Amino acid sequence: MIKRFFWSLLVFLLIACGKNEKPIIAFYYWKTIFKLSEKETEILKDNNVRKLYIRYFDISLNPENQQPIPLSPIRFQQNVNNFNIVPVVFIQNKVMLSPDLDIDDLAQKTFSLVEKINSANKIQCNEIQIDCDWSLNSKENYLKFIERFKKLSHKKLSATIRLHQVKYFKKTKIPNVDSGVLMYYNMGTIAPDSLNSIYNKKIADRYLKSLKKYPLHLDLALPIYSWGVHIRNQKVIGLRSKINESELKKDQNFEQINAVFFKVKQSNYKNGIFYEENDLLKIEAISPEDLFEMAGELDENLAQKPKEIIFYDLDEFNLKNYEKNIFEQVISCF
Known part of the structure; x- marks a missing residue:
C-alpha cells in the first residue's frame, strides 16, 4: 500500500509540475545587421533569453524577369554563440503566386543561402522557420515548397501561422511542419480611422474559438x-x-489632438520624411495592458499550452516602452 501510494504521489507531482511549467521567452530579430545594443543585451540577460529567431533574408x-531573388541578407557583426539561433526566411506571397515557379530550385537555393550564412558565421542551428502569409491561390505552391x-534541410521546421489560416484551415490547409507560430498581430486594415x-480585440474575438480545433501545435x-x-x-x-507618442509630444512641429492622433502644425522633415502642414499621424502601439489581455485570451482558447512566447521584435526603440519584467509577467499568464 505504501509503495502504491508513493508512486501515485510521484505521478501527481510530475503532472502538477508539467502544468506549472512556463513557456520560454524568445525574441524575433528583424534588422539587416546583427549587433545588440546595451539595452537589448540587458533585456536578454535579465529575462534569461537563450533563443533568437533571426530574419536571415x-x-x-x-x-526584370519575375524570378525569385533574396533581399537584404543578414550581416553579423557580433558573435551569437550564447544563443540558440533559428534562421527565419520571409517569403513574399507573390513569389508563391508565380505561375511558373520552380519549387525545387527555390527550395534548394533558399536552403543553400541559409547554410552559407550559417557557415560564414559558425552558427549551428537545428531549426529553420519559414514566414509566408500564403493564400488560397498560393497554397499549392507553398505546401509543395515546405515539403x-x-x-x-533534415532539421526541425516551423512556420508562421495567421489567424485566418487557423479559422479556415480546411481550405488554406496546414503545412507539413513540426510546429507553427501564431502571429497574434497585424489584425486590421491600415486606415485613417482611429x-x-x-491589435484589435473585436477582430481577434472572431478567430479565437477556432484555436482549439487547430491540429498543429502553436x-x-x-x-x-x-x-x-x-x-x-x-x-x-x-x-x-x-x-511613438512620447517622441511626438517633444516635437514642436506636432500637436496631439486626441489619444492617438497628432496633427502637423507646420511643414517639416522628420527622420527623412516630409510632413506637410495639417497632415495627421496616427500612433498605433501595444500597451502592457494589451499584452496581458492577449495572453489571457490565448490561454483560454489554445488547444495546447505554448512552449514559447516570441516577442516581435528585439529593438531598443521598442524595449524602452516597457518595464524589463513585462516579459516574465506575460508568460506567467499561461
Whole structure:
C-alpha cells in the first residue's frame, strides 16, 4: 500500500509540475545587421533569453524577369554563440503566386543561402522557420515548397501561422511542419480611422474559438512594436517606423489632438520624411495592458499550452516602452 501510494504521489507531482511549467521567452530579430545594443543585451540577460529567431533574408520577385531573388541578407557583426539561433526566411506571397515557379530550385537555393550564412558565421542551428502569409491561390505552391524544403534541410521546421489560416484551415490547409507560430498581430486594415491595426480585440474575438480545433501545435508571437500611420487628406500615404507618442509630444512641429492622433502644425522633415502642414499621424502601439489581455485570451482558447512566447521584435526603440519584467509577467499568464 505504501509503495502504491508513493508512486501515485510521484505521478501527481510530475503532472502538477508539467502544468506549472512556463513557456520560454524568445525574441524575433528583424534588422539587416546583427549587433545588440546595451539595452537589448540587458533585456536578454535579465529575462534569461537563450533563443533568437533571426530574419536571415527576404525572398521577392526580380522585377526584370519575375524570378525569385533574396533581399537584404543578414550581416553579423557580433558573435551569437550564447544563443540558440533559428534562421527565419520571409517569403513574399507573390513569389508563391508565380505561375511558373520552380519549387525545387527555390527550395534548394533558399536552403543553400541559409547554410552559407550559417557557415560564414559558425552558427549551428537545428531549426529553420519559414514566414509566408500564403493564400488560397498560393497554397499549392507553398505546401509543395515546405515539403521540398523539409526533405532538404533534415532539421526541425516551423512556420508562421495567421489567424485566418487557423479559422479556415480546411481550405488554406496546414503545412507539413513540426510546429507553427501564431502571429497574434497585424489584425486590421491600415486606415485613417482611429482603430489599431496591430491589435484589435473585436477582430481577434472572431478567430479565437477556432484555436482549439487547430491540429498543429502553436507557439505564440506577440507584438511589442509601434508605428505611425501617415495620413494626408484622409488617405494613408505611408507607415512610419521608429516613432511613438512620447517622441511626438517633444516635437514642436506636432500637436496631439486626441489619444492617438497628432496633427502637423507646420511643414517639416522628420527622420527623412516630409510632413506637410495639417497632415495627421496616427500612433498605433501595444500597451502592457494589451499584452496581458492577449495572453489571457490565448490561454483560454489554445488547444495546447505554448512552449514559447516570441516577442516581435528585439529593438531598443521598442524595449524602452516597457518595464524589463513585462516579459516574465506575460508568460506567467499561461
